Amino acid sequence: MKRLKRRTFLKGLGAGISGILASRTMPYFFVRNIAQAAEGDTIKVGILHSLSGTIAIIETSLHNAELLAIEEINAKGGVLGKKLEPVIEDPQSMVQVFAEKAKKLLLADKVVAVLGCYTSASRQAVLPIFEQYNGVLLYPTLYEAQECSKNCFYTGAVPSQQLDNFIPWIINTLGRKKFYLIGANYIYPKETNREVKALLRKHGGQLVAEEYAPLGATEFSTSINKIASSGCDVVFSDLVGDQIVAFYKQYREYGITAKDIPICSPITTEQEIAAMGSENAVGHYTSFDYFQSVDAPENKSFVERYKARYGRNAVTNAVMQSAYFATYMLAHAIEKVKSTDPDALIFEGLPGQEVQAPEGKVKIDEKNHHTWLWGRIGRANEQGQFDIVWKSENWIQPQPWVPYLYPGKACDFTDPRVLKRLKRPWSEEKNRSGTINL
Amino acid sequence: MASASGSVLAKTIANRSKRTIYRTPLIPRPVLVGGLFVIALIGAYPYYGTNAYVLSLLGKFLCYAIFALSIDLIWGFTGILSLGQAVYFGLGAYFIALSLKLNYALTHPTRYGGKIPDFMEWNGLTSVPHFMQPLMNLKTAVVCALIVPTLLALLFGVITFKRHIYGVYCAVITLAESLILQEFIIEYQAYTGGFNGITDYSNYVSPRFLWFILAVAIIFFLGARLLTHSKAGTVLKSIRDNDLRAEFLGYNVANYRIFVFCVSSFMAAAAGAMYAAWVGLVSFLDTGPVFSIEAVIWTAVGGRGTIVGPFVGTFLVKGAEFFLSGVLAEWWQILVGGLFIFVVLAMPDGIVGAVARWGARRRLALDNIARKDELKKYYFQLRLRSERSAQPEKEAP
Numbered sequence: 017m018k019r020l021k022r023r024t025f026l027k028g029l030g031a032g033i034s035g036i037l038a039s040r041t042m043p044y045f046f047v048r049n050i051a052q053a054a055e056g057d058t059i060k061v062g063i064l065h066s067l068s069g070t071i072a073i074i075e076t077s078l079h080n081a082e083l084l085a086i087e088e089i090n091a092k093g094g095v096l097g098k099k100l101e102p103v104i105e106d107p108q109s110m111v112q113v114f115a116e117k118a119k120k121l122l123l124a125d126k127v128v129a130v131l132g133c134y135t136s137a138s139r140q141a142v143l144p145i146f147e148q149y150n151g152v153l154l155y156p157t158l159y160e161a162q163e164c165s166k167n168c169f170y171t172g173a174v175p176s177q178q179l180d181n182f183i184p185w186i187i188n189t190l191g192r193k194k195f196y197l198i199g200a201n202y203i204y205p206k207e208t209n210r211e212v213k214a215l216l217r218k219h220g221g222q223l224v225a226e227e228y229a230p231l232g233a234t235e236f237s238t239s240i241n242k243i244a245s246s247g248c249d250v251v252f253s254d255l256v257g258d259q260i261v262a263f264y265k266q267y268r269e270y271g272i273t274a275k276d277i278p279i280c281s282p283i284t285t286e287q288e289i290a291a292m293g294s295e296n297a298v299g300h301y302t303s304f305d306y307f308q309s310v311d312a313p314e315n316k317s318f319v320e321r322y323k324a325r326y327g328r329n330a331v332t333n334a335v336m337q338s339a340y341f342a343t344y345m346l347a348h349a350i351e352k353v354k355s356t357d358p359d360a361l362i363f364e365g366l367p368g369q370e371v372q373a374p375e376g377k378v379k380i381d382e383k384n385h386h387t388w389l390w391g392r393i394g395r396a397n398e399q400g401q402f403d404i405v406w407k408s409e410n411w412i413q414p415q416p417w418v419p420y421l422y423p424g425k426a427c428d429f430t431d432p433r434v435l436k437r438l439k440r441p442w443s444e445e446k447n448r449s450g451t452i453n454l
Numbered sequence: 455m456a457s458a459s460g461s462v463l464a465k466t467i468a469n470r471s472k473r474t475i476y477r478t479p480l481i482p483r484p485v486l487v488g489g490l491f492v493i494a495l496i497g498a499y500p501y502y503g504t505n506a507y508v509l510s511l512l513g514k515f516l517c518y519a520i521f522a523l524s525i526d527l528i529w530g531f532t533g534i535l536s537l538g539q540a541v542y543f544g545l546g547a548y549f550i551a552l553s554l555k556l557n558y559a560l561t562h563p564t565r566y567g568g569k570i571p572d573f574m575e576w577n578g579l580t581s582v583p584h585f586m587q588p589l590m591n592l593k594t595a596v597v598c599a600l601i602v603p604t605l606l607a608l609l610f611g612v613i614t615f616k617r618h619i620y621g622v623y624c625a626v627i628t629l630a631e632s633l634i635l636q637e638f639i640i641e642y643q644a645y646t647g648g649f650n651g652i653t654d655y656s657n658y659v660s661p662r663f664l665w666f667i668l669a670v671a672i673i674f675f676l677g678a679r680l681l682t683h684s685k686a687g688t689v690l691k692s693i694r695d696n697d698l699r700a701e702f703l704g705y706n707v708a709n710y711r712i713f714v715f716c717v718s719s720f721m722a723a724a725a726g727a728m729y730a731a732w733v734g735l736v737s738f739l740d741t742g743p744v745f746s747i748e749a750v751i752w753t754a755v756g757g758r759g760t761i762v763g764p765f766v767g768t769f770l771v772k773g774a775e776f777f778l779s780g781v782l783a784e785w786w787q788i789l790v791g792g793l794f795i796f797v798v799l800a801m802p803d804g805i806v807g808a809v810a811r812w813g814a815r816r817r818l819a820l821d822n823i824a825r826k827d828e829l830k831k832y833y834f835q836l837r838l839r840s841e842r843s844a845q846p847e848k849e850a851p
Contacts, residue, residue: 068787106786111651111737116514120776123507137650141735144654149506201640202649203576231640231649 058101062121064132069109074287075134078339082131084325085343095347103127111141118142122151128356129346136203150358156339160207161416164427166438169366170386171342173305175211176418178282181391182303183215185406186280194222196248201228205254214421224248234262240270253281260284261292274299285333294400305389306334306375307402315374341373383428386414480683485762497668500661510659513732515772516667520674520725522752522764524718530758531682532714533694537746538628541635542603542719544741546726551652551736553595558655577644599727607719611712632743639738651737658731667728674721679761690714755797757804766806
């Protein structure tokens, strides 16, 4: 009998494994391609959130919320009698990969729209692609505003929706006037703080100092030293990601409590508090359109469904809620125009779309593609949730350009002149970068 | 008589040595045939392909492959492991991207209405700084994109290789170089776009530019082959295998290292420049160590120390990424990692190395058969001769 040699065995094993992999992945891929070419019985929706890399924690929650919404829509019978089919891509927290995958979703998978992106960097990386190939992007994150794109619908808050009431509230209700601004060194904190400073001038606040930490830096002892000796009575933080966790922890370890100098932030969510431990955040304030503790039947059932799907310990947050209702808005828009044509969605389907979201009724603005949202201020409690201490009486209009900083600037996609320019085939806007022409 | 049999032996030995010292042709036939096929396949894609996404991937993969080739030149052939090769790629890319962005901003007012790139505007600049004015001209930018990284490589090479810094220390220094550049880009965001990178400018996604990239790739491929196939290439390989011995033989190891490092950086810069023009997006990640290490992996999978290897490795790994990341979103990274480990364990010389070794073994086996025939012939002749010489001596008058 022939002896099985180690090398022969290894070779066979390797060949076997690669064979299995090839047989598992290849036919699936081809089947998928054939299915989309034949315009099957599903409507493809791209989902573009990092499942690996530095921002995976928060982006995975958006990804989950969108999948939950799609499952719910499908359970109710889908859209136009077809099921929504999520096409999932992992951009690995890298802007290059975001751009590449966005291209793939639009050109290879031919999705009707993409729900995706979290950081401003990733949005800026994919926007030219959506404009070039006329795709639809639903962007769920709060961001620095001063942008509007025909192809993008922003369901997150703009700074004015979070700050216009927050800063006066800090000054008048909390009675704190001396602000110390700390943020990460990139576009979102810089633009947000520009607005904070304008609001401080308007409402009689005082700027003590302004500091930008390098992105990704998690050592804040010198900054906290400066805060303690600066004589400020409130810290306004737009640090992001892991920095939030590090900053709040070190702040408490240093011995400053929320009674001495509270931290106010437009970006710290339940997600970061869960990561840092609720004792580090107790008493600090956040301004958002949504908190998990919002007392509304829609929200209770949303939180319940989310926990049933992703585990008892899962928490919901504002950005994820935006991603969730954005998915519904997309489904309703497709129902409304009875088509998956991007131009129909961009000009008729999505603008003015209203939906009863967990935070309340929300609407996409017809003029600037941003969303009417509610204003809320929360104080973090021991359970890692927010006690809502203030709520706006009505929904707040989105203003990508706030009048007190940029008077006379706005964008209006209902203006006939703008429409005429945008709808022209192969117009400059559609064809901004080089396209394939043989 | 003795001399006669001796001359046969000498002839046989000469024949043998002719066969055993086998000099590979500049381009072996399988590579030539396969290469022409692949070139035709890529070059003709705009005619038979319909998927614009695949077209965009082809151009990108070619740029990546040139970058991997540049790493192969220094790592696979000379034994310098650089984890900062992306510095040169990134510099080339940034020059072109900046130039295109500056020009784009002239005709497309930013969201603030100005005629300078948006990242300059939100950082408080009101006009393009003077030292960036020359970049408005694309030709100047191309020259800068190719020359500045090469000069930087020269400087780096003189600093390190002349001081006999190599091996692990060199890898660490190149890594540091890469991190410094990244920090610089993020910190000086008014000029570089910082964390967001440079995006939203007119890029060149067209079949003609794909052909241009393809042509450059072919030129670099042939150039690298010529270099490594020459005497200088033999010296480079000897430096890789034993640098002390090469030095004792009288070669100026440092100069050879500097030379190959500059050539490689030039290639990386060219790849980066074309990448920026093709993809339309450059960020600090393109200059980072992770990108360099990725390219090292492509080279290792394809086959270090071979010219075809980087191309095969890049297309295979990036292609696998393209197939797997959509189908198996959560698993593809593990699969690509598994592929890498499998290749390194089962084929230490990479895929091309393994194939080449198989070819060489086959050739050797054939050679052995030929050699045996040769010896048989020799012994037969010897016997014939001895038999012949045994008989006439008696018959001689």
